[in-house]
Amino acid sequence: MRFLPPLAAALFLSAPAFADCGGSFSGFVGGLKSEAVQAGHNPASVDAFFRGVQQDPKVLRADRAQGVFQKPFVDFSRRLISQNRLNQGRVMAKKYDAVFDQIEADYGVSRGVLLAFWAFETDFGGYQGDFNTLNALVTLSHDCRRPNLFRPQVFAALTLYEQGNFDPSRTTGAWAGEIGMVQMLPRDILENGVDADGDGVVSLKTSAADALTSGGKMLSHLGWRAGEPWVQEVTLPKRMDWAETGPTHSKTVGDWAKLGVKPREGTLAASGLQASIILPQGHKGPAFITYPNFRVYFEWNQSFVYVMTAAYFATRLEGAAIYDAGKPETGLTGSQMKQLQSKLQARGHDVGKVDGILGARTRVAVQTEQARLGLPADAWPTPQLLNKL
Numbered sequence: 309m310r311f312l313p314p315l316a317a318a319l320f321l322s323a324p325a326f327a328d329c330g331g332s333f334s335g336f337v338g339g340l341k342s343e344a345v346q347a348g349h350n351p352a353s354v355d356a357f358f359r360g361v362q363q364d365p366k367v368l369r370a371d372r373a374q375g376v377f378q379k380p381f382v383d384f385s386r387r388l389i390s391q392n393r394l395n396q397g398r399v400m401a402k403k404y405d406a407v408f409d410q411i412e413a414d415y416g417v418s419r420g421v422l423l424a425f426w427a428f429e430t431d432f433g434g435y436q437g438d439f440n441t442l443n444a445l446v447t448l449s450h451d452c453r454r455p456n457l458f459r460p461q462v463f464a465a466l467t468l469y470e471q472g473n474f475d476p477s478r479t480t481g482a483w484a485g486e487i488g489m490v491q492m493l494p495r496d497i498l499e500n501g502v503d504a505d506g507d508g509v510v511s512l513k514t515s516a517a518d519a520l521t522s523g524g525k526m527l528s529h530l531g532w533r534a535g536e537p538w539v540q541e542v543t544l545p546k547r548m549d550w551a552e553t554g555p556t557h558s559k560t561v562g563d564w565a566k567l568g569v570k571p572r573e574g575t576l577a578a579s580g581l582q583a584s585i586i587l588p589q590g591h592k593g594p595a596f597i598t599y600p601n602f603r604v605y606f607e608w609n610q611s612f613v614y615v616m617t618a619a620y621f622a623t624r625l626e627g628a629a630i631y632d633a634g635k636p637e638t639g640l641t642g643s644q645m646k647q648l649q650s651k652l653q654a655r656g657h658d659v660g661k662v663d664g665i666l667g668a669r670t671r672v673a674v675q676t677e678q679a680r681l682g683l684p685a686d687a688w689p690t691p692q693l694l695n696k697l
Contacts, residue, residue, distance in 0.1 A: 329455035333363045336450045344466055357442075357469050357476050364443040368451060370483035378642045378664050381588030382633050385617040388428060389624065397423045397625045400432055400516075407504065407517045411524035416534020420622035421527070422520050425490050425608070428618055429482075433489040436513060437482040441465065441474075445485040445494070461485055464494035473497075473510065481513075488512025489519035492526065500526040530607040536581070538601035539619040541572040541594065541631050544585070551685035553585040554675055555598070555668065569597065573629055588616050590688025593636035596620070612668050637690050645670075648689055651697045652677065 330336070337358055344354045379387070401408065401419055408419035430436045445465060448458040465485075468474035474494070481487040487497065492512060501510035504521035512519045528534075545568030552559070559567075562579030569576075569585065577583070577599055586596045598619070605615040620631065640648060642664035649662040649670055657673035666674075671687040679685040681696050 328459070329450055329452040333450055337361055337446065340446070340449070340462060344463060347463070349463075349466060349470070353470050354466070357466050360477060361446050362440075362443050363450065364439065364447045367439060367444045367447045367483045370439075371448065371451070371453070378645070378666075379613065380636070380639050380666075381613050381616055382593065382636065384613045385620060388617055389621050393427045393431075393621075394624065396432055397427055400426070401625070404516055404520065407520055410504070411521055414521075415524040415528035415532070417524040417527050417532055418622070418626065420624075420626035421538065422490070422523050423625045424618045424622040425523060426520065427621070428614075429486075429491040430489050433516065433519070436480070436488060436491070437486070438480050439483045440477075441479045441481045441485055441487055441494075442476045444481075444483055448485065458485060461494045464498050467498060468494055488522075489516060490523040492519075492522060496526050497522070500529055527604060527608070530604050532604050533601055536601055537577050537599050538605070539586075539596050539598050539616075539623060540574075540576070541620075541623075541628065542576075542585070542597045543570050543572055544568070544591070544595050548591070550587070550591050551675065551679050553587055553591075553685075554671065554687050555584050555586060555603075556672055558582045558584045561597070564597065571597075572632070586616065587686050587688065588613070589634075589636035589639065590690075591684055591686040593634045593688070594631045595634075596631075606668075610667075612666065612671065637688065639666075640689050640691065640694060644691070644694055645689070648674075648694050648697070651694070655697075 341354050341358050345351050401423060408422070411417055411422065412419065426432050442465060445458055445462045449455050449462055465474050469476060479487065482491055486493055489512060492500070497510065497512065500522050501512070502518060502521040502525055503510050504517040505515050507515070510518055510522065512522060548567065559582070560579060561576050561581050561583050564583060564585065565576060565579065576597065581599055584598050586598050588594060588596075596616075602619055605619055609615055609618070624630070645664040645666060646662050649659045649664070652659050652670065652673040653662065655677070657676065659670045659673050660667060666689065674689045674693065675685045675687040677697065678687070678693060681693070683693060683696070
């Protein structure tokens with residue numbers, strides 16, 4: 309839902325329509341300014357906020373160049389989960405022990421979850437991005453690929469500016485407009501920013517306590533369930549209906565256990581909890597059971613391979629063993645994946661954009677076609693599937 313400044317909703321409902329995206333950049337910015345004034349923002353503040361805003365072609369190049377997400381889970385996770393990150397994560401867990409204890413008490417989010425995001429997003433605050441945040445947000449709002457995601461963030465940043473918590477010319481962060489150690493968008497900062505260190509300012513760029521606590525509050529706001537796990541490595545029976553696996557299929561933990569699903573370490577969660585079996589690289593690769601909290605990860609990042617890696621890394625930071633990679637079947641190259649997605653689209657499946665990335669929707673379509681063709685329906689696309697299609 310779009311962010312509206314206090315008392316501005318009624319004004320906004322009667323406001324004229326403005327261009328959602330595209331057209332001349334200066335004309336688009338003019339529309340944003342008019343919309344902000346109609347929504348109740350002070351005209352002088354609006355002028356000062358947008359003064360000097362520029363389109364950033366580097367942002368668009370970064371948005372288009374996300375080839376790392378084409379890597380399969382084993383390769384992707386081994387690239388992101390280094391021994392250095394594990395070591396540093398343990399150091400940070402000890403250094404901010406009291407902060408993590410407080411976060412868990414207040415929001416129920418386990419420390420490994422936040423440590424994993426902190427590591428992946430900014431290497432524990434070491435590199436937070438040098439893109440001008442306002443330029444990035446307006447550039448992505450003007451671009452017609454995902455304007456509905458970024459346009460509300462511009463107005464949220466305007467509110468932060470009016471509160472004295474955003475400098476249009478100096479605030480920097482990631483190319484997609486995220487700010488701080490755990491990379492939060494302006495609207496998330498407005499809704500979930502916490503002054504955890506008590507200095508009177510929410511400083512996500514310089515205060516680890518503020519950043520981590522704000523991240524914990526945001527996860528809680530997104531539906532994180534206190535005291536429950538999120539993912540766990542499992543071993544599977546040799547004979548199993550692979551079509552029952554995947555994030556769109558679930559059973560109780562007790563039912564999975566009756567089918568022969570066993571934890572590789574420790575014990576499974578409570579038997580009545582709903583869970584899914586995830587096979588990132590098919591039935592011959594690693595296997596995980598995911599619990600309701602796993603879905604919250606997709607509110608933070610929608611990349612399946614990123615989410616799976618971040619969730620698993622969180623368990624490693626809390627002592628889990630290295631997963632058993634198994635011997636996955638050969639997957640598809642980027643160009644082959646695009647061919648597959650085009651073929652799936654031709655058969656009526658919604659795979660989103662043909663981008664060569666094995667995302668959640670492509671996996672669902674793959675699993676459906678595998679079942680139709682009599683192949684193991686494990687959602688892992690192989691050259692055999694491509695040929696049969």
